Amino acid sequence: AHEPEIWLGAYGDRMLAVTGRYADGWLPSSFAAAPDALGAMTAKVDAAATEAERDPAAIRRLYNIAGRFDDTSDGTFLHGPAEVWAEQLAELTLLHGTSTFLLGSDTAADLERFAGEVAPAVRERVGNERTVSRETRSD
Known part of the structure; x- marks a missing residue:
């Protein structure tokens, strides 16, 4: 417990x-x-x-x-391809310390895309940025 x-x-x-x-x-x-x-x-x-x-x-x-996956982005928050979602969510993590995102969707395809494409890309972007920041501070 x-x-x-x-x-x-x-x-x-x-x-x-x-x-x-x-x-x-x-x-x-x-x-x-x-x-x-x-x-x-x-x-x-x-x-x-x-x-x-x-x-x-x-x-x-x-x-x-909540958002909408699409082939192109119109600049709206979470409207576009998975790469746009990952970029926008990684920015929130780096700027505000957001560590958890809860997707409001009942669509299996959205949930699978979020879990399979967006979440790993956010982790990678944040990890890469933090690595670069640590290396810059130690120089």
């Missing part, structure tokens, strides 16, 4: 502060918190954690996502 974790899907200032002070994870959804809003929201969670003498990195960052 393990300790249960409390994840909050918070968006407002007061709940973001509660998340930073008490929660084990923060789980916003892309339809309610677009990727460009995550930076400011993350800063509020982190500030509240720091104020409560918690390590902000101890708060797991998750993100509910």
